[in-house]
Amino acid sequence: MLDRDGVINQDSDAYVKSLAEWQPIPGALEAIARLYHAGWTVTVATNQSGLARGLFSSATLEAMHDQLQTLLQQQGAHIELICYCPHGPEDQCDCRKPKPGLFQQIATYFDVPNLRDVPVVGDSVRDLQAGIALGATPYLVKTGKGEQTLHQGGLPEGTLVFDDLSAVADYLLRVSP
Structure with a gap:
């Protein structure tokens, strides 16, 4: 996630x-494709308060997500x-x-009772907190606001820290069966 x-x-x-x-x-994108080709199901959970703030439309947001999927399809991958x-x-x-x-x-989409041990990757504490509430394992990346988040502290216990999504993918592919 x-x-x-x-x-x-x-x-x-x-x-x-x-x-x-x-x-x-x-x-x-290459990291997502590597995970996908190794059998991982990739999902995205994102706050988009710019919609509530009137900074962009739902159509614009969908165009961004379509672009993401198009670029992944060029690598034979997709986000499920x-x-x-x-909301704001x-x-x-x-x-x-x-x-x-x-x-x-x-969890409902995949008909699972919890997300125990599912990796949740974010660049902020709130990304990680949302996932661990359902049992997910927190991974912080230093991209985006990740460096700032790391220096502010307050990471959930057990958070693994990586330079970027590519490093997370390398790790997951190395440790998963």
Whole structure:
């Protein structure tokens, strides 16, 4: 389970608001493809409060996700499920990370009672907290806001830290049966 901004694509404090601004992090798409070809099911859970803030439309967000899938298809891979929270922080929804609603959607989609030991990869504490609420294993990447997150501390117990998604994929492919 991957966060999007800062893990798969470049992040921006001004939000990723257009297809032109959506730029993959070097090596991230290849990492997803390697995982996919090794039999992993890849999903995305992402907060997208730019929708609630009126910074971009649902159609623009879908165009970004379509671009992601198109680039992965060129490598013979795809993401099985992309879940996103369209709400702002003040909306008090159940899906905005660090609440686990997006991860519950993923568990429901795959008809599993929990996400015990499933890797959740993010660049912020809230990404990791949302996953561990359902038993996932936290992986922090230093891309996006990851370096800042690492220096701020407060990581969930057992968090594994990697330079980027490619390094996470290398690790998972090395340790998984």
